Amino acid sequence: MNSQYGYVLDASAVLALLNQEIGSLKVEQTLLLPKTVMSVVQLAEVSAKLVQLGISIQDTEKILATLAIPIEPFTEDIAFKSSELMTLAKPLGLSLGDRICLATGIILNLPVLTADKIWLQMPNVMVDLIR
Numbered sequence: 555m556n557s558q559y560g561y562v563l564d565a566s567a568v569l570a571l572l573n574q575e576i577g578s579l580k581v582e583q584t585l586l587l588p589k590t591v592m593s594v595v596q597l598a599e600v601s602a603k604l605v606q607l608g609i610s611i612q613d614t615e616k617i618l619a620t621l622a623i624p625i626e627p628f629t630e631d632i633a634f635k636s637s638e639l640m641t642l643a644k645p646l647g648l649s650l651g652d653r654i655c656l657a658t659g660i661i662l663n664l665p666v667l668t669a670d671k672i673w674l675q676m677p678n679v680m681v682d683l684i685r
Contacts, residue, residue, distance in 0.1 A: 557682070560589025562659040563623065564668035565599035565651065567684050568592060572600075572617065577669060577684030584667055591626040591662070595654045632657045639676070646672050656681075 561584045571581040584590045592600075597618065604614040635657035636650070643653050652670070656679050659666035665680035666673065673681045 557584075557587065557665050557680075560584065560587040560591065560664055561667040561682065562626070562655060562662060562664050563590065563592040563596065564655045564666060564670065564673075565596040565603070566669035567667045568596065568600045568621070568623070569603060570669055570684055571621070572604075575669075575685075580684045581667065585621065585623065589662075589664060590623065591658075591664075592623045593626050593632070593655055593658045594628050595651050597625055599651050626658055626662070628654065629661075631661050635660055639679075642676060646675055648672070648676075 563581065563584065567577070567581045570576070571578045600618065601611070601614050604617065605611055609617070632654060636653040639653045639656055643656070652673070655666055655668070656673065656676060660679060665682045667682050667684060669684050671683060673679070674683070
């Protein structure tokens with residue numbers, strides 16, 4: 555881990571933790587850091603994936619509550635920063651959710667923790683991989 559303060563967690567990192575995939579221990583360790591957060595947009599992505607797997611929304615809420623990850627709101631600053639990233643992110647195939655996660659990291663001055671190696675190609679963004 556590169557950050558001693560915290561991370562912005564991508565949905566892929568949280569799903570790896572929930573599924574106990576390779577890299578889940580690294581994600582678990584970040585939860586002990588004081589400033590680790592997840593964007594409300596990544597919360598929506600993780601929730602949708604769990605519901606898609608057949609988990610009720612009530613159980614999804616309980617599962618995510620047990621992780622106790624602070625949720626960062628989607629602000630105008632993050633919206634504009636994610637739009638600014640569009641020209642760099644589009645050729646890499648990054649989605650709106652991806653750009654919001656990266657923009658949240660930039661705005662909060664925190665690295666982003668993800669399983670998506672392609673994110674390393676984004677300039678001026680601190681990205682750390684779970685595996």
